[in-house]
Amino acid sequence: MAFLTFIISFILTLSVAIFIGGLGYRIYTYAKTPAPLKIPTMPAPLTRNGVRLRMLKEIIFFHSLFRANKWIWLFGWLFHIGLLGLWARRILVERIRYITHLSDHFMLTLLVLIVTTGLFMKYVSRIDIVQAKAFALGIIYFDWQTLPADFMFVIHLLLVSALLIIFPFSKLLHAPGVFFSPTRNQVDDARDKRHLSPWAEKLEK
Amino acid sequence: MAKVTFETPKIREYPVIPILEEGSMSHSQPFVAKPEHQEALGFPGKLVDNWQEKAIEKMGDLLGKYRGLKVFMDSCVKCGACTDKCHYFQGTADPKNMPVARQDLMRKVYRRYFTFAGKYFPKLVGAEDFTKEVLDDWYKYFHQCSQCRRCSVYCPYGIDTAEISMAAREIMDSIGVGQKYCNEIIGKVHKIGNNLGLPEPALIDTVEGLEEDIEEDTGHTVRIPVDVKGAEVLLITPSADFFAEPHIDGLIGYAKVFHQAGISWTLSSYASEAGNFGMFIGSYEQMQKISRRVLKVARELGVKRIVVGECGHAWRVAYSFWNTLIGPFDFLDPKYPAPQHICEVTLDLVERGAITLDKEANDHRILTFHDSCNVARGTRMGFKPGGQFTVPRDVIKSACNHFVDMNPDTIHDQTYCCGGGGGLLTDDLLELRIKGALPRMEALRTVVEEDGVTHMAAICAICKSQFSKAMPFYGLPMDIIISVHQLVGDALVMGNKSD
Numbered sequence: 147m148a149f150l151t152f153i154i155s156f157i158l159t160l161s162v163a164i165f166i167g168g169l170g171y172r173i174y175t176y177a178k179t180p181a182p183l184k185i186p187t188m189p190a191p192l193t194r195n196g197v198r199l200r201m202l203k204e205i206i207f208f209h210s211l212f213r214a215n216k217w218i219w220l221f222g223w224l225f226h227i228g229l230l231g232l233w234a235r236r237i238l239v240e241r242i243r244y245i246t247h248l249s250d251h252f253m254l255t256l257l258v259l260i261v262t263t264g265l266f267m268k269y270v271s272r273i274d275i276v277q278a279k280a281f282a283l284g285i286i287y288f289d290w291q292t293l294p295a296d297f298m299f300v301i302h303l304l305l306v307s308a309l310l311i312i313f314p315f316s317k318l319l320h321a322p323g324v325f326f327s328p329t330r331n332q333v334d335d336a337r338d339k340r341h342l343s344p345w346a347e348k349l350e351k
Numbered sequence: 352m353a354k355v356t357f358e359t360p361k362i363r364e365y366p367v368i369p370i371l372e373e374g375s376m377s378h379s380q381p382f383v384a385k386p387e388h389q390e391a392l393g394f395p396g397k398l399v400d401n402w403q404e405k406a407i408e409k410m411g412d413l414l415g416k417y418r419g420l421k422v423f424m425d426s427c428v429k430c431g432a433c434t435d436k437c438h439y440f441q442g443t444a445d446p447k448n449m450p451v452a453r454q455d456l457m458r459k460v461y462r463r464y465f466t467f468a469g470k471y472f473p474k475l476v477g478a479e480d481f482t483k484e485v486l487d488d489w490y491k492y493f494h495q496c497s498q499c500r501r502c503s504v505y506c507p508y509g510i511d512t513a514e515i516s517m518a519a520r521e522i523m524d525s526i527g528v529g530q531k532y533c534n535e536i537i538g539k540v541h542k543i544g545n546n547l548g549l550p551e552p553a554l555i556d557t558v559e560g561l562e563e564d565i566e567e568d569t570g571h572t573v574r575i576p577v578d579v580k581g582a583e584v585l586l587i588t589p590s591a592d593f594f595a596e597p598h599i600d601g602l603i604g605y606a607k608v609f610h611q612a613g614i615s616w617t618l619s620s621y622a623s624e625a626g627n628f629g630m631f632i633g634s635y636e637q638m639q640k641i642s643r644r645v646l647k648v649a650r651e652l653g654v655k656r657i658v659v660g661e662c663g664h665a666w667r668v669a670y671s672f673w674n675t676l677i678g679p680f681d682f683l684d685p686k687y688p689a690p691q692h693i694c695e696v697t698l699d700l701v702e703r704g705a706i707t708l709d710k711e712a713n714d715h716r717i718l719t720f721h722d723s724c725n726v727a728r729g730t731r732m733g734f735k736p737g738g739q740f741t742v743p744r745d746v747i748k749s750a751c752n753h754f755v756d757m758n759p760d761t762i763h764d765q766t767y768c769c770g771g772g773g774g775l776l777t778d779d780l781l782e783l784r785i786k787g788a789l790p791r792m793e794a795l796r797t798v799v800e801e802d803g804v805t806h807m808a809a810i811c812a813i814c815k816s817q818f819s820k821a822m823p824f825y826g827l828p829m830d831i832i833i834s835v836h837q838l839v840g841d842a843l844v845m846g847n848k849s850d
Binding site: 182330 | 415419421436451467468475511672674735738739
């Protein structure tokens, strides 16, 4: 058991590190890459605060998606209970089937399994929640505790680790990506303010 | 006109999403640029030997230069929101014309060479080697995108397919596979000053002819000045305004407005083009080089204001990019410190009472307005967000009594491309253009039948040319399309002030 505790704790810690490091690296590259031309999808807000509101509407209410397609919006917004709905769309709607890769199914499988194993521990075979909490906090504080002897819990943790590890290298990057999307995060002020990226400045000479 | 070998799509009673027809447009591609067209722009004349290596290198370069491209490559979750939004998909049913599928043509290459998953698990994430077949698909389908950005309106992550198709075209140019139509035209601008290759003497001859026409029609001497030093306004307008119908009536309209308002103005024979095809091929350098002609002339002539005529993508370049490319415009009149759209100028004059329009002069017309994609989704007019929708409509409404908007899902920022934008307005892409016009033709047909609309006004040279060509295919007369400033010119009360 001690060995398994070690392995699981190690994997979890590693996955958290990969998640933070990988995501941090991605965000760093997004922030570092210039946006040389103003390309907000118009009409765009005229002020920074306006842009904040637009981004908020996008991130919380999926505003563009709402305008695009009410079904995807509904399933997407009610994500946790809508996972299966999204999956059904992927299989049943011809156009969505066409654009689906194996990894899209894989991602949904992972999410559904995490939810299922979680629900299983809550409703079917209840886990010792005090022990589980101690274990989880131990991971966060780098003070590894004994792994609760529960098969479903181990599976659940491994799946979560997989999700964390995959996150920075997959389409799950849409989460930080949306904040860096020039068509959504730029102010409509190109006529009033000169906007010049570092590499474009070199062309001036 | 090229021999027509395709069927015009049927007008649908209720627009339904088409069933996929794989490969239905895999035969459609524009003529490839000849070595002389390529080399004039500094691109390799033909496909270079190590093209795959060079293309991937260029892609890496662009991923480092454009945050949008990088974020767009990573962020797509394949939700499908964009799949039915493209006019080319609606008109052709080819699945590769679904915006996400078009993006995936580049994304699969990006994943193969630039991502961990694509390098080690290509099958899993749909990554593919950049083969000749993939390159051929790029050439076909990145030239079936008019960069209208309708899909980007609906994307929950703001992914802009136009940015991706521009990058793809830039990569293809860099390995020697350019599009003849765009690159030949850009060469003409560098050499002669406009897309049509109209040299100075021909330009002067043309406008003198127009001056005579106006005098004959109205009895007033209205000048269309060229290269006048010290004029207040430099008008930069698409060269199609000099000779194509219905564009030319728009030019006459601008001339009448300036004349009647008593504003001294001039065209330039050196910068005789508002259009900037550098944007269509995704080249910052070409776009800047073309724009610099405007800056050079504005300084040489000592003008105080720059006004842009009716041209969609030109207004995007002028509004969103000029300040970056050739700014700052610190030499202009502080009252008009930035380039203006002709509709902004006209509306301001009407509202100030500096010119008077007689709406009854257009009583024989019932109007609707086509929002041009680049104006609608890439620019603004006036001082409020959405001014790009209200300003041209207010100009139209001040010039006529009868105005009806089309289906709300097809106007403002949800407007459909005419089918010929983004460097696709060439007869070697006629089938694509006609099929892509379907959604706009449907919306127009509805107001023609239900509201008796007689004319559709537009503020884009490409839209006007494209519609003149497409309308007969859909059983509509080609002269239904009209310039906004033709309406203004027809309604303008001439004489009482300056004559």
